[in-house]
């Protein structure tokens with residue numbers, strides 16, 4: 001019998017590519033969007049989900065039924081200096097990118113534990129290993145996902161459940177369309193914030209394809225014993241290694257050049 005996979009945030013970008021590839025490979029795929037445009041998209045059954053809401057998560061999990069693989073992909077980016085970002089904006093970023101994952105994991109675990117099997121695949125980011133200047137809370141959400149998933153790996157192993165992080169570098173998706181910028185800017189940050197935001201937009205535009213991330217997710221789904229971490233793209237493969245061996249001031253020069261800060 002084909003395995004059931006739930007992919008959050010399957011209306012766009014990486015989530016859409018994951019859902020499509022896995023559906024083509026014969027998995028039974030449910031994809032989510034806050035407002036699905038149609039009940040199906042190709043071979044993907046679309047289900048409404050807002051990861052910020054307990055009720056929405058409960059309804060989604062009930063609708064889908066037993067899940068073999070959960071892919072936590074839903075997320076957005078928030079840009080602005082840490083000082084400019086209000087606490088509400090920062091909390092909202094963590095609410096979707098981090099607590100959204102936590103909510104989904106808590107919802108699927110009771111069944112997976114009883115079944116003695118399951119896979120939880122969290123879409124992290126290179127930003128979970130090296131910070132994006134002027135994206136401090138996006139960065140914080142992805143660093144949080146790193147620690148959380150690593151702890152989950154240990155806790156779920158005895159139950160036959162695998163926790164995995166996918167860490168892509170820049171990926172060419174429409175993420176810029178939903179990127180939020182701190183609402184109350186401070187003039188001293190204006191020019192450098194604008195440069196950093198523009199640089200991020202350029203890197204995303206020139207990033208790898210979402211299909212490359214989807215192929216890596218497929219590998220993890222098909223593996224009997226998936227790894228804790230999969231890095232996708234040359235930047236994601238090399239920058240963490242450089243960060244661990246280079247003196248910080250030198251590594252920081254590279255980051256500052258990358259983001260024009």
Ligand SMILES: NC(=O)c1ccc[n+]([C@@H]2O[C@H](COP(=O)([O-])OP(=O)(O)OC[C@H]3O[C@@H](n4cnc5c(N)ncnc54)[C@H](OP(=O)(O)O)[C@@H]3O)[C@@H](O)[C@H]2O)c1
Pocket residue numbers: 008009010011012013014015032033034035049050051052073074075076096123124125126167168169170171172173174175176178204207
């Ligand atoms: N693009 C990159 O360079 C890159 C690199 C590394 C990691 N990532 C990560 O990859 C994931 C997908 O990003 P993407 O680039 O594919 O962005 P995207 O094209 O903007 O897709 C984001 C998806 O998340 C969904 N979403 C947003 N808020 C949601 C919420 N509250 N509840 C449920 N779904 C929600 C959106 O669905 P609706 O708006 O239809 O609800 C959409 O399907 C994110 O976690 C992102 O951090 C992206």
